Amino acid sequence: MSSNIEKEKREYLMITVTVCVGSSCHIKGAREMIARFNEFLTKEGLEDKVELKGSFCMERCGEGINWQINDEVLSSPSVQAGAEMFRKKVLGLLKT
Numbered sequence: 176m177s178s179n180i181e182k183e184k185r186e187y188l189m190i191t192v193t194v195c196v197g198s199s200c201h202i203k204g205a206r207e208m209i210a211r212f213n214e215f216l217t218k219e220g221l222e223d224k225v226e227l228k229g230s231f232c233m234e235r236c237g238e239g240i241n242w243q244i245n246d247e248v249l250s251s252p253s254v255q256a257g258a259e260m261f262r263k264k265v266l267g268l269l270k271t
Contacts, residue, residue: 190225190268192261195241197232203240204254211258215265225265244268 194200194209209227216222233241238250240257244264251257 188224190265191228191243191245192225192265193228193230193233193243195231195233195235196229197236199236200233200240205240205242208240208242208251208254208257208261211254212261215258215262221265221269224269 192212194205194212196205196209209229212227216225216227230243233243233248235241235248235250239252240254241248241250242257242261243249244261245268247264249257249260249264251260
């Protein structure tokens with residue numbers, strides 16, 4: 176029975192990150208940004224706490240590389256800026 180409670184806790188604490196992989200974001204570096212997100216999660220051992228997903232289009236094509244962390248929609252001007260924001264936001268959410 177405790178394994179069900181532990182599973183529910185893990186699901187509740189899961190952070191979901193969705194990255195737009197539509198053509199505009201793809202051209203701006205979405206694929207590389209996903210790779211950077213994944214590298215960070217692997218390095219920090221957080222693969223079981225953060226789920227990475229792709230979305231065809233977030234309909235914000237003129238704003239940069241678009242992505243979302245849980246319900247917060249974000250846009251990054253570059254892969255580097257996105258990777259840094261991702262790191263800060265994920266670590267901040269895990270501390271709460």
